[in-house]
Amino acid sequence: MPSGIRGGPGRPRIPIQAYYSSFDGMSDTRDEPVDASDLTNAGAPTTVVASPKRLISAAAAGDAPRKVLHINGSFSEKEPPTSSHISQSDDHPPFNPPMPWFGIDVGGTLVKLVYFEPQEVLPEDAAEEVEQTKVILKYLTSNKTYGDTGIRDVHLEMKGVPIDHHTGTLHFIRFPSSAMEKFIHLAKAKGLSSLNTTVCATGGGAFAYEKYIRQEMKLELNKFDELESLISGIHYIEQHHPEESYYFENPLNDETCRKVPHSIRDLYPYLVVNIGSGVSVMLVESRTKFRRVWGTSIGGGTFLGLCCLLTGCETFEEGIALAAKGDHRNVDKLVRDIYGGDYSRFDLPGDTVASSFGQMLDPEWRKNAKPEDLARAVLVTVTNNIGSLAMMCAMNAKVDKVVFLGNFLRVNSVSMKQLSYAMDFWSKGKCKALFMEHEGYFGAVGCLLEYMNLGRQNAHHGGSSDK
Numbered sequence: 267m268p269s270g271i272r273g274g275p276g277r278p279r280i281p282i283q284a285y286y287s288s289f290d291g292m293s294d295t296r297d298e299p300v301d302a303s304d305l306t307n308a309g310a311p312t313t314v315v316a317s318p319k320r321l322i323s324a325a326a327a328g329d330a331p332r333k334v335l336h337i338n339g340s341f342s343e344k345e346p347p348t349s350s351h352i353s354q355s356d357d358h359p360p361f362n363p364p365m366p367w368f369g370i371d372v373g374g375t376l377v378k379l380v381y382f383e384p385q386e387v388l389p390e391d392a393a394e395e396v397e398q399t400k401v402i403l404k405y406l407t408s409n410k411t412y413g414d415t416g417i418r419d420v421h422l423e424m425k426g427v428p429i430d431h432h433t434g435t436l437h438f439i440r441f442p443s444s445a446m447e448k449f450i451h452l453a454k455a456k457g458l459s460s461l462n463t464t465v466c467a468t469g470g471g472a473f474a475y476e477k478y479i480r481q482e483m484k485l486e487l488n489k490f491d492e493l494e495s496l497i498s499g500i501h502y503i504e505q506h507h508p509e510e511s512y513y514f515e516n517p518l519n520d521e522t523c524r525k526v527p528h529s530i531r532d533l534y535p536y537l538v539v540n541i542g543s544g545v546s547v548m549l550v551e552s553r554t555k556f557r558r559v560w561g562t563s564i565g566g567g568t569f570l571g572l573c574c575l576l577t578g579c580e581t582f583e584e585g586i587a588l589a590a591k592g593d594h595r596n597v598d599k600l601v602r603d604i605y606g607g608d609y610s611r612f613d614l615p616g617d618t619v620a621s622s623f624g625q626m627l628d629p630e631w632r633k634n635a636k637p638e639d640l641a642r643a644v645l646v647t648v649t650n651n652i653g654s655l656a657m658m659c660a661m662n663a664k665v666d667k668v669v670f671l672g673n674f675l676r677v678n679s680v681s682m683k684q685l686s687y688a689m690d691f692w693s694k695g696k697c698k699a700l701f702m703e704h705e706g707y708f709g710a711v712g713c714l715l716e717y718m719n720l721g722r723q724n725a726h727h728g729g730s731s732d733k
């Protein structure tokens with residue numbers, strides 16, 4: 267069986283279309299059909315690739331395969347192969363996809379770009395590619411900000427990490443999705459489109475900007491499912507960053523609260539609640555098996571949108587800073603505002619929110635509510651709603667670990683602590699809220715892994731949804 271091709275005995279197979287290209291020089295490819303029903307006959311020496319452009323850059327790098335197998339289709343209906351199917355120890359020859367090596371996740375609010383800088387000396391005979399890559403590398407790594415809105419999260423950088431046969435540094439960069447067109451022009455100006463490369467992208471924007479990217483940059487675009495990328499990114503980062511996941515001990519006590527590292531490796535099953543613009547909830551049952559079980563439109567975008575509307579703030583950071591010093595009790599109606607105390611019969615303490623924004627029907631309360639109180643009330647409303655949804659999904663799936671991710675949690679310890687407290691309170695201590703340091707970058711990491719695998723497989727499939 268050629269390296270990277272996995273079927274797995276007993277799994278249902280669906281048709282695969284395949285053909286060989288004989289490769290005799292810089293631009294000569296000839297297609298020969300093969301019997302795709304028996305890939306074990308594929309013969310040696312074969313490398314599986316996705317893009318004819320790769321052939322040309324492989325020739326430039328001096329590692330062109332004699333024959334190339336192009337595959338369209340899936341390997342199995344139930345378990346599509348992803349980067350996570352291919353372990354670091356797979357016995358296959360080193361494969362170098364064209365540089366630069368990055369994955370990009372174009373979300374509803376933010377674009378996340380993860381760039382892999384290899385430690386190794388780049389091959390001499392790919393001089394042009396290397397030179398251009400160096401220009402891009404220098405631009406990315408010598409700056410911490412790009413234009414008006416691009417930011418490199420230096421504190422998240424990961425050094426000495428392996429991807430496939432390479433070791434290097436992962437850089438984490440983000441900018442608003444509204445700057446996507448500007449980014450495309452900047453990338454073009456930095457010479458990205460002159461490289462023989464394929465761009466791998468995930469997130470809704472990979473679809474929305476597909477035509478524009480193809481037109482402007484004349485690059486091949488490979489789109490990957492955002493949730494599949496997210497899950498494989500989680501597995502990868504968890505494996506290579508020792509204190510990635512953690513929980514909060516004593517979340518609501520400022521003096522004793524502390525972050526406690528807690529690995530989620532092989533702790534299946536667990537829920538992943540990704541809080542981006544909207545919220546997706548996934549049940550992860552094994553390294554290769556997950557499904558989207560629920561979602562809600564009341565997410566990070568809701569917080570930011572309502573916060574801008576109610577307080578006049580302009581940025582997420584401003585909104586979070588306001589919320590941090592506000593008091594939601596000046597806006598929300600509590601159980602004790604209705605009962606005069608606890609509603610003991612059903613275990614509802616008096617300080618539980620009975621009605622979010624419930625005091626705002628009174629003109630006097632409205633007059634007294636400060637912008638920071640309103641910001642806090644929006645944050646509490648959105649966070650509580652996500653928490654109770656996560657709790658119901660956890661109960662339904664009978665899991666006791668819920669991993670909360672997404673950029674809504676960036677610089678937002680208020681929500682993380684509140685989620686920790688709420689999960690613990692509602693589950694009577696049975697359910698634990700976990701968090702991860704690389705918050706919103708997992709989709710982009712998964713996409714990078716797909717890119718690094720592009721040479722060995724050409725699969726693109728999403729998880730299922732049973733909402």
Ligand SMILES: Nc1ncnc2c1ncn2[C@@H]1O[C@H](COP(=O)(O)OP(=O)(O)OP(=O)(O)O)[C@@H](O)[C@H]1O
Nearest residue numbers: 373374375376542543544566567582672673674706
């Ligand atoms: N600098 C920022 N600018 C805007 N929003 C931010 C910023 N930092 C954190 N956020 C929060 O993160 C959310 C976006 O999170 P994330 O990047 O994970 O999702 P997305 O990919 O843009 O959205 P989706 O997955 O729904 O398409 C915003 O809605 C906001 O609440």
Ligand SMILES: CC(C)(CO)[C@@H](O)C(=O)NCCC(=O)O
Nearest residue numbers: 470543544545546560561562563
């Ligand atoms: C549409 C996506 C998946 C885009 O990332 C996300 O914003 C989301 O899960 N929104 C919630 C949609 C819903 O299930 O109601």
